[in-house]
Amino acid sequence: MEMIRLPALRRVAVCGGTHGNEMxxxxxxxxxxxxxxxxADAVGSIPLTFVVSNLRxxxxxxxYMDKDLNRCFTSAFLSSPITFDTPYEIQRAQQLNSLLGPKGSEDAVDIICDLHNTTANMGxxxxxYSWSNWISFHIFKHVQARVRTVPVRLVLINVPPGEAYSLESVSKYGISVxxxxxxxxxLRADIFNIMKQGVDxxxxxxxxFNSGKVLEGGEVEAYMIQKSMDYPRDPKTGKLTAAIHPQLQDQDFCLLKRGDPMFLTFSGETLTxxxxxxxxxVFINEAAYYEKGIAFHLTRKKTLSIPSIQAKTD
Structure with missing residues (x-):
């Protein structure tokens, strides 16, 4: 595969607290x-911006206070007029877009690294967002080589750029960790330290990358989100009638095959x-997804070939 030359990075932002209880x-x-x-006397070549995203x-x-901030970065929300009734998170999204964007512009931050915790066993x-974002693929490849204490995996969400709704989509090459x-x-010390290893x-x-060194390509393994599964629910009330089956709980990234246990109803029946x-x-039994009607996402694992890349330093 050929080598691709890309512009050097001018700005990188690290954001946390997009969800205020992800500690x-x-x-x-x-x-x-x-x-x-x-x-400060030994800073690198790239200006860094640190942001606590959802202050309230x-x-x-x-x-969140009024609305999930990590769903407020669509073009529609970012361009909507601010009124007395505008939810706080939409106001904050527009502030962050001004600080780190504008989204889709040449002035936008090159990389937003948005930090999240999950209650699921995701390592x-x-x-x-992009299935052809060479920067994020190379970042993943580097993090996977550096962090050895837990599994490091790449999850891809394929949506058109204008429909991307989360904070990292404001930047050119956004990633969520x-x-x-x-x-x-x-706050768990082990999880904090794993996150710090990843960000470092x-x-x-x-x-x-900015030094001009050629970063070799190769193959990466990615999990591409295909669809979401909801919990079984009572058709009249909408209330849950089952929980994640014990054999599936905490088994994120396992291969789920036809006939495998998936849910256990409150009356004791196994649903396969x-x-x-x-x-x-992935994201099996994520606490924040109950309100979104998601028990887990289903992904297809694929091996992707990525090119070597080099920053343009001239």
């Missing part, structure tokens, strides 16, 4: 900023996976 990012972003100020939700230790997952399991509103590796990669194609579930 590793809430505490890591200020700590990274403090460390950066301490070593962080203060209240809630996921360290790099999430990207998901680390778990960690309960909402709880990402910032190290950015400096290496009936799809013809075996797929890999």
């Amino acid at each position: 590793a990012g809430v505490y890591l972003v200020p700590e990274l900023e403090r460390q950066q100020k301490e070593k 939700a962080v203060k209240e230790c809630r996921r 360290l997952s790099i999430i990207s 998901e680390v778990g399991p960690q309960p909402q509103g709880v 590796a990402i910032l190290d990669w950015a400096e290496t 996976y009936e799809e013809e194609e075996p797929l890999h579930p």
Whole structure:
């Protein structure tokens, strides 16, 4: 595969607290900023911006105040007029778009690394919108080589750029870093340290890329989201009638085959996976997804070939 030359990175942002009760990012972003100020005389080539995204939700230790901030970065929300009744998160999304964007423009931050925790057993997952974003693929490859304490995986969401709704989509090459399991509103030292290892590796990669070094391509394994599965529900009330089956709980990224246990009803009946194609579930029993009607996402695992890349330094 050929080598691709890309513009050097001009700005990188690390954001935490997009969800105010995902505590590793809430505490890591200020700590990274403090460390950066301490070593100001040895800063690298790339200006770094550190942002606590949802200030009000962080203060209240809630996921959000009025609306999920990580669903507010569509073109429609970012261009909507602000009125007295506008939800706080839409107002904040427009502020962040001004600070880090504007989305889709040449002035936008090159990379937003948005930090998240999940209650699911996801290890360290790099999430990207684009299925052809060579920057995010190379970042994943580097993080996977550097972080050895937990599995590191790449999850891809394929949506048109204008429909991307989360904070990292404001940047040119945005990624979300998901680390778990960690309960909402709880800070675990092991999860905090795994997230820090991941962010340190990402910032190290950015400096290496900007040095002009050729970064070799190769193959990466990715999990491509295909669809979402909801819990079984009572057709009249909409209330849940089953929970994740114990044999599936905490088995994120396993291969789910036809006939495998999927849900256990409250009356004790096992409901099995009936799809013809075996797929890999992720975000199994994520606490924040109950309100969204999602028990887990189903992904297809694929090996992708990525080209070598080099920053244009001339």
